[in-house]
Each structure stands twice: as structure tokens, then as C-alpha cells.
Amino acid sequence: MRILQALPALYSGGVERGTVEFAADLVKRGHESFVVSKGGPMAEQLRGQGSKHIFMPIHRKSPASFGQILPMRKLLLELKPDIIHVRSRMPAWIIFLALKSIPRHERPAVVSTFHGMYSVTPYSAIMTRADHIIAVSQCVRDYVMNNYPVPEEKLTVIQRGVDVDAFHQRELPQQWLDRWFRQYPQLAGKKIIMMPGRISRWKGQLDFLAMMAKLVKARPDCHGIIVGGAEPGKEHFLDELEKERSRLGLTENVSFLGQRNDMTNLYLLSDVVCHMSTKPEPFGRTVTEALASGTPVVAYNRGGAAETLQACFRDGLVTPDNVEEFAQAVLRMLDTEPPAIEIPYRFRLEAQTEASLKVYEMVLKSAASRS
Structure with missing residues (x-):
């Protein structure tokens, strides 16, 4: 599969480190791994492990970030990923708005991860518009289910894996x-x-x-x-x-x-x-x-x-x-x-990768059956 992960930046937080480790594991398994972000110190590590990093300033929580919608649309049409995995709210907004002008049959499947218990607002609700949602723990799953009209079958708990x-x-x-x-x-x-x-x-x-x-x-x-x-x-x-x-x-x-x-x-x-x-x-x-x-x-x-x-x-x-x-x-x-x-085993990196790949395969199969 050709997988594009999207997050604000690549500094030193848990989401960033998890993204880089997951990308490396994808490459080891023979998948094509891409990450789009503002960049940061971990971008070099990402590239050294076989993934491609695409610089795009999709990190700011401001209207200025919507200037990235057209560049994102261009990137998606050129890259043609099978899966887009959004890991943060502003990148998710930019990606969903970019996808609106792409013909439905050409759109990749979208998976989102709730890495936190975000404030319950229309801004945060964008994460629930993905084809499938991943929660990083049971308490995050419960939070999502209690605050958003999400069908149970659309949400999977996958703990963040550690190498x-x-x-x-x-x-x-x-x-x-x-x-x-x-x-x-x-x-x-x-x-x-x-x-x-x-x-x-x-x-x-x-x-x-x-x-x-x-x-x-x-x-x-x-x-x-x-x-x-x-x-x-x-x-x-x-x-x-x-x-x-x-x-x-x-x-x-x-x-x-x-x-x-x-x-x-x-x-x-x-x-x-x-x-x-x-x-x-x-x-x-x-x-x-x-x-x-x-x-x-x-x-x-x-x-x-x-x-x-x-x-x-x-x-x-x-x-x-x-x-x-x-x-x-x-x-x-x-x-x-x-x-x-x-x-x-569920707390290990390999378990996280395997569970995520199963989610990817499921949403791709579902999209194929709809088309």
C-alpha cells in the first residue's frame, strides 16, 4: 500500500515519535510510506528509515492554513495514496477540504487517529469524518463514543506500540x-x-x-x-x-x-x-x-x-x-x-502496525465494494 500520514510537525512529542516509528515499520513490511508536515528535527530520521517527507505548513490553527488546500489537492493527485492517515485536526481539515474537489472515485480512503480527548467542538468533529477512526486507548474510545454520533463499528482501539x-x-x-x-x-x-x-x-x-x-x-x-x-x-x-x-x-x-x-x-x-x-x-x-x-x-x-x-x-x-x-x-x-x-503483545510496535494495516485493508475493501 501507499500510505500518507499527516500531522502538524515532527518535533519530539509522542505523536511525532509514534508516527516516525510506525512509518519505519511500514517500510520494513514493503509498503510505501509518506509523511506530510511542517517538518522538524525528526524529519531526517524519517527519511533515513526509508520514508519520504513532504514539507507543507499545515500546523497553524488559523485561517491562514486554508491556503494549503490547493497545494494539498495537487499533492494528493500526484501521490495517489491508497490511505491517508490524519493524526491531528488542522491537517484533517485541510485534507478533507482538498478531497472535496477530487472526483469521489479518485479519492483515497481516510483513517483518523484520536491521539487525545480533544475539546468537543465542530473543529474537533472533523476527525470523525474519516472512513474509520482509531482511538489510542479505551478511555479515548469512550470519550469519542460519549461525545460524537459515531457508530461502534467505525471505531477501533489500537494502543500505541513500543519497539x-x-x-x-x-x-x-x-x-x-x-x-x-x-x-x-x-x-x-x-x-x-x-x-x-x-x-x-x-x-x-x-x-x-x-x-x-x-x-x-x-x-x-x-x-x-x-x-x-x-x-x-x-x-x-x-x-x-x-x-x-x-x-x-x-x-x-x-x-x-x-x-x-x-x-x-x-x-x-x-x-x-x-x-x-x-x-x-x-x-x-x-x-x-x-x-x-x-x-x-x-x-x-x-x-x-x-x-x-x-x-x-x-x-x-x-x-x-x-x-x-x-x-x-x-x-x-x-x-x-x-x-x-x-x-x-498489543502494546508492541509490531502489534500496532498489524492492527493498523487490518484497518487500512478493511476500509479499502469497503470502498471497493461501494464503487
């Missing part, structure tokens, strides 16, 4: 370790408690600081690392976090590492990974990645992250927003040998 082999390496590279401890000598001999995720209030970094304040009283050998960059416009929240760290007396116990490109090593280095989003997260990719590395995860029992833990590592679930219980769970992970972590 388990890429994370499940037991030996950390010595060269990386030497460089790490030169850069962060204060972490030598410490128990590392990691909080991954971009700097954003709802990601729960304030809860993490409150939890670390309780944890270091019981285990002074613990050191927290907050890994993730501040998005443009969110720098003020990073300042707030640094002030809160100082207020709690955690300057020597918590480090901000910013955006990193060595997450596979950081998961292995960490003793516990924390997920503390203050509202239900659609999926929680860092949970699956950490568990694939063999590192225990503690998370609030809400949203897609909880679905992953319920399937892979139930011991890590705690009552939402209960920082005291969270600290106790982390202590328990440090003091006892955690049970074996099992990653069910």
Missing part, C-alpha cells in the same frame, strides 16, 4: 555512563527517581516535587530528575517549578535535565519512573517505554496510563492526586524486588 527491543537492553554503555557522571556528579551512588514529560502544569511536575519532599525524608539517597523541555510560552512554569524546588529545600535533591535524546539509557538508569498527570492522559507513552526497559513505574490510577499499568504492572497504581500514597509506593519499589513486568 520493545529498542528499550530492553540490560547494559548501559560505559562511555555514556562516564559522560553522564561527569555532567551530573551529584547523582553518583543515588537512587534515581525520574519524571519524564514536557514541562506543562497538567503533566504533574508540582506533584512530583511535593512527592520528592516526602521521599527524601525517608530516603536521603534519592535524587529526582525531571526530564523534558519547556514548550514556547511555558517558560514561566519552569521558573515556578524552580522556585517551588527551592521552597521545598530540594535544590540538592532534584535536577532539571531539559529535553534529552538519550531516553533509552535514562529509563535503564532510573530506579523508578513516575507518571503524575493531573488529568486523564490519552495513553502515556513513557509508561510503556519505562516498563519495556524493565524499570518499575508508579502512576496515578487514571486515563490511558492506568490502562497500561493495569495490563503490565498493577503494583504501580496509586490513588489519583494522593502524593503521600505515591511516595509510599516509590519507597516500596526501592525496598523490595518488584514482580516481573509483562508487556502484552
